Amino acid sequence: xxxxxxxxxxxxxxxxxxxxxxxxxxxxxxxxxxxxxxxxxxxxxxxxxxxxxxxxxxxxxxxxxxxxxxxxxxxxxxxxxxxxxxxxxxxxxxxxxxxxxxxxxxxxxxxxxxxxxxxxxxxxxxxxxxxxxxxxxxxxxxxxxxxxxxxxxxxxxxxxxxxxxxxxxxxxxxxxxxxxxxxxxxxxxxxxxxxxxxxxxxxxxxxxxxxxxxxxxxxxxxxxxxxxxxxxxxxxxxxxxxxxxxxxxxxxxxxxxxxxxxxxxxxxxxxxxxxxxxxxxxxxxxxxxxxxxxxxxxxxxxxxxxxxxxxxxxxxxxxxxxxxxxxxxxxxxxxxxxxxxxxxxxxxxxxxxxxxxxxxxxxxxxxxxxxxxxxxxxxxxxxxxxxxxxxxxxxxxxxxxxxxxxxxxxxxxxxxxxxxxxxxxxxxxxxxxxxxxxxxx
Numbered sequence: 001x002x003x004x005x006x007x008x009x010x011x012x013x014x015x016x017x018x019x020x021x022x023x024x025x026x027x028x029x030x031x032x033x034x035x036x037x038x039x040x041x042x043x044x045x046x047x048x049x050x051x052x053x054x055x056x057x058x059x060x061x062x063x064x065x066x067x068x069x070x071x072x073x074x075x076x077x078x079x080x081x082x083x084x085x086x087x088x089x090x091x092x093x094x095x096x097x098x099x100x101x102x103x104x105x106x107x108x109x110x111x112x113x114x115x116x117x118x119x120x121x122x123x124x125x126x127x128x129x130x131x132x133x134x135x136x137x138x139x140x141x142x143x144x145x146x147x148x149x150x151x152x153x154x155x156x157x158x159x160x161x162x163x164x165x166x167x168x169x170x171x172x173x174x175x176x177x178x179x180x181x182x183x184x185x186x187x188x189x190x191x192x193x194x195x196x197x198x199x200x201x202x203x204x205x206x207x208x209x210x211x212x213x214x215x216x217x218x219x220x221x222x223x224x225x226x227x228x229x230x231x232x233x234x235x236x237x238x239x240x241x242x243x244x245x246x247x248x249x250x251x252x253x254x255x256x257x258x259x260x261x262x263x264x265x266x267x268x269x270x271x272x273x274x275x276x277x278x279x280x281x282x283x284x285x286x287x288x289x290x291x292x293x294x295x296x297x298x299x300x301x302x303x304x305x306x307x308x309x310x311x312x313x314x315x316x317x318x319x320x321x322x323x324x325x326x327x328x329x330x331x332x333x334x335x336x337x338x339x340x341x342x343x344x345x346x347x348x349x350x351x352x353x354x355x356x357x358x359x360x361x362x363x364x365x366x367x368x369x370x371x372x373x374x375x376x377x378x379x380x381x382x383x384x385x386x387x388x389x390x391x392x393x394x395x396x397x398x399x400x401x402x403x404x405x406x407x408x409x410x411x412x413x414x415x416x417x418x419x420x421x422x423x424x425x426x427x428x429x430x431x432x433x434x435x436x437x438x439x440x441x
Contacts, residue, residue, distance in 0.1 A: 022060065023044070023059060023060055023112055024045070024047070024057065024058065024059050024060075024105075024112070024114055025057075025058050026047065026049050026052070026055055026056065026057055026058070026096065026116075027055045027056050027058075029055070030049050030050055030051060030052065030055045031049070031050040031220050032047055032048065032049045032050070033047075033048045033216060033219060034046070034047055034048075035047075035048065035162065037115075037152075037154075037160070040154075041154035041155065041158070041160065042076070042113055042154055042155030042156065043102075043113050043114055043115055043152075043154060043155065044112055044113055044114050045114045045115075046114065046115045046116075046117065046152050046162065047114060047115070047116045047117065048117045048119055048150075048162070048216055049096070049116060049117065049118060049119060050119050050120070050216075050220055051118065051119065051120040052096040052097065052098055052116065052118040052120070053098050053118075053120065055095075055096045056093045056094065056095055056096060057093060057094050057095075057096050057103070057116065058087070058091050058092070058093045059084075059091065059092045059093070059105055059107075059112070060089075060090055060091050060092075061090045061091070061092055061107055062090075062107050062108055062110075063107055063108030064108075065107070065108050065109075066084070066092060066105065066106065066107050066108075067081065067105070067106045068081070068082050068083075068084045068092070068094060068103065068104075068105050069081050069082060069103065069104045069105075069106075070082050070097070070101050070102060070103050070104070071101070071102045071103075071104065071153075072099075072101065072102070072153070073153045073157065073159070074157055075153060075154070075155060075156050075157025075158075076102070076104055076113070076155040076156070076157075077156075077157070079102075079104050082094050096116065096118075097116075097118075098118055098120075098121075099118065099121070100115070100116065100117050100118055100121060100151075100152065101115070101116055102114070102115045102116075102152070102153055102155075103115070103116065104155075113155055115152040115153065117150055117152060117162065119150075119216055122147070122148065122150045124147050124164075124166075124213050124214045124216070124217040124223045125145045125147075125223075126143055126144065126145050126146075126147060126194065126211060126213070126223075126226055127144055127145060127224075127226060128144045128226055129141050129142065129143055129144070129209070129211050129226050129227070129228055130142050130228055130229075131209075131228050131229070131231055132197060134202050134231075134233075134234070134235075135202070135325075136202065136234070136235050136236065136324070136325035136326075137201070137202055137235070138199045138200065138201065138202055139199060139200055139201075139202045139203065139209070139231070140197055140198070140199045141168075141197065141198050141199070141200075141209065141211075141228065142196065142197055143194050143195070143196055143197070143198060143211075146193075146194050146195050146196050147164060147166060147193055147194040147214060148193050148194070148195070149161045149162075149192070149193045150162040150164060150193070161192055161193070162192075163190075163192045164191070164192055164193055164194075164214035164215060164216070165190060165192075165214055165215035166190065166191040166192075166193070166194055166211065166212065166213070166214045166215075167188050167189070167190055167191075167211070167212045168188065168189045168190075168191065168198070168200055168209060168210070168211050168212075169186060169187070169188045169189075169209070169210050169212070170186070170187060170200075170203050170207045170208065170209040170210065170231075171184050171185065171186055171187070171203060171205055171207040172184070172185060172187050172201070172203045172204045172205060172207070173185070173204035173205050173237070173274050173275065175239045175272060180239075180241070180270060180272055181272050182204070182237075182239075182272055182273075182274055182275075184205055187201075189201070202233065202235040203231060203233050203235070204233060204235055204237055204274040204275065204276070205233055205274070205275050206230055206231060206232050206233055206275070207230065207231055207233075208227045208228055208229070208230055208231065209227065209228045209231060210225050210226070210227040210228075211225065211226050211227070212225050213225070233274075233275065233276050234276050234320045234322065234324055234325050235274070235276060235320075235325055236273070236274060236276050236277045236318050236319060236320050236325045236326065236327045237273070237274045237277070237327055238271050238272060238273040238274065238277060238280070238316055238318045238327050238329055239271070239272050239329075240269065240270065240271045240272075240315075240316050240329045240330065240332075241269075241270050242259060242267055242268070242269050242270075242314070242332045243267065243268050243270070244259055244260075244265065244266070244267045244268075245266040245267070245268070245303075247262075247388070249387075249388035250360075251360040251361060251362050251363065251387070251388065251390070252363060252364060252387070252388065253340055253362060253363065253364035255335075255337040255364060255365075257334075257335040257337075258333070259332055259333065259334045259335070260306060260312075260333075260334040260335040260336050260337075261335070261336070261337060262336075262337060262363075262364045262365045263306060263307050263308070263309070263336045263337075263339075263365040263366075263367050263413075263414035264305050264306065264307050264367050264414075265305065265306040265307075265334070265336060266303060266304070266305045266306075267303070267304060267305075267306065267314075267334065268301065268302070268303045269282055269301065269302055269303075269304070269314060269316075269332070270300065270301045271300045271301070271316045271318075271329070272300070273300065273318050273327075276320040276321070276325065277318040277319070277320065277327065278319070278320060278321045279318065279319045279320075279321075279323075280298065280300065280316060280317070280318040280319075281296055281297070281298050281316070281317055281318075282296065282297045282298075282299075282302060282314065282315070282316050283295075283296050283314070283315055283316075283317065284296070284304065284312055284313070284314050285312065285313050286310060286311070286312055286313070287313070288313050288331070290313065290315065294312070306334055306336050307336075307367045307414055308336060308414055308415075309336050309337065309338050309339070309365060309413070309414040309415040309416075310335075310336060311333060311334065311335050311336075312333075312334045312336070313331050313332070313333060313334075314331065314332040314334060315328065315329050315330065315331045315332065316328075316329040317329070336365060336414050337364055337365050337414070338364075338365060338413070338414070338415045338417075339363075339364060339365040339366055339412075339413020339414050339415050339417050339419075340362075340363060340364040340365070340413075341361055341362075341363050341366055341387070341409070341411055341413070341419050341421065342361060342362040342363070343361050343362075343407065343409070343421060343423055344359060344360070344361075344362075344425075345423060345424055345425065345426055346425070346426035346427075346428055347359045347393070347425070347426075347427065347428070348427070348428045348429045349392055349393025349394070349399050349400075349427065350393060350399045351429050357392070357393070358390040358391065358392050358393070359373075359390055359391045359393070359425055360388075360389070360390035360391075361387055361409070363387040365413050365414035365415070366387045366411050366412070366413055366414075366419075367412055367413065367414055368411060368412045369384070369385060369386055369387045369409070369411045370383075370384075370385060370409070370410045370411065371383065371384040371385075371407055371408070371409045371411075372407065372408045372409075373391055373405060373406070373407050373425065374405065374406045374407075374408070375395075375400070375403075375405055375406075376403070376404060376405070376406070381395040381400065381405065382395070387411070391425075393427060400427055401427070402427050402428060402429060403426075403427055404424050404425070404426055404427075405424070405425040405426075405427060406422065406423070406424060406425065407421070407422060407423060407425055408421070408422045409421040409422070
């Protein structure tokens with residue numbers, strides 16, 4: 001038997017696929033759909049006929065030496081001879097079986113193999129569907145009249161399921177990156193066949209679910225769409241994002257962190273939730289397991305300023321009204337570095353624009369800052385209240401002359417460190433503003 005099967009396959013591969021309309025067909029009174037199976041099935045075609053009862057199968061012969069066999073699910077090794085009738089123009093015919101059946105025609109030593117499905121054995125007759133149950137991920141539907149597998153068999157007896165292309169359509173919600181919101185969209189789930197219960201991803205909005213006839217019934221114009229009552233969703237989903245407010249101070253010491261860095265760090269957290277997410281809450285915690293929260297917010301968008309050294313964790317939780325479905329979002333990790341504050345002792349205002357022409361501290365994670373700059377007689381020349389600010393060497397709009405000046409700083413870091421600093425500022429090589437009188441220091 002094994003040698004016989006190999007011979008059939010070799011012959012098929014040698015001649016390649018032949019257009020089914022040129023070689024084999026059924027009576028003109030029966031509607032048919034031709035399928036092209038995979039080459040490894042050994043079949044030239046699969047023919048789905050609406051009803052083979054009382055019909056004939058025709059074959060156009062190429063030689064005077066023809067044998068015709070048929071086989072069942074056991075494969076071509078168990079094929080049996082069938083008697084055909086010559087009908088003229090080189091055409092031969094046999095009575096079609098009402099069972100699904102495979103056929104092997106040997107024509108002048110060349111094999112032509114095909115399978116005929118009698119669709120009447122698999123009639124689509126679904127008249128109602130109803131929601132059986134649902135959870136937070138899937139919906140389960142009861143089908144009153146299942147539409148089982150339509151199978152055919154290769155030359156070797158391998159079972160292959162023919163896709164019936166049954167479509168379940170309904171609405172759900174899909175996240176829109178541009179609008180940062182969920183939009184209602186139609187979706188389609190396709191089934192090869194239907195059991196008594198089928199399932200699909202649960203809709204994220206209230207919707208009807210509609211089941212369409214299989215592609216064969218659809219092509220032949222029978223079978224009806226059936227729909228559920230309106231399904232009230234309980235499933236919850238959300239999408240979140242975090243956007244840090246940028247700071248571009250050139251004197252702030254960098255700290256590598258996806259979120260966070262140098263304090264004070266302002267981050268806006270935004271969420272979009274699906275229809276059933278009645279309750280939603282943001283949590284900020286220093287515990288990665290969120291055993292205790294340092295801040296909560298029920299708004300979908302809020303802005304929080306991180307001022308303390310260390311790591312904080314932020315996430316959104318959303319629930320439906322019955323608390324049967326819960327969404328826990330991704331955790332954002334915010335890292336705030338320890339503080340640092342360093343003061344330069346010299347600069348050269350007015351000498352070369354953009355090059356050491358402004359006195360600024362170098363800092364990281366300074367959350368309060370108060371700096372006073374004096375001349376040698378104790379006259380205050382400038383006051384800075386943010387570490388990103390600098391002194392341009394001017395007093396009353398005029399550049400001061402070279403000499404020694406003094407700063408006094410009181411500041412506090414994200415780590416609680418208090419800074420009480422004072423020191424000299426050496427103004428080097430400054431030139432006075434030619435448009436204004438010289439200042440007296």
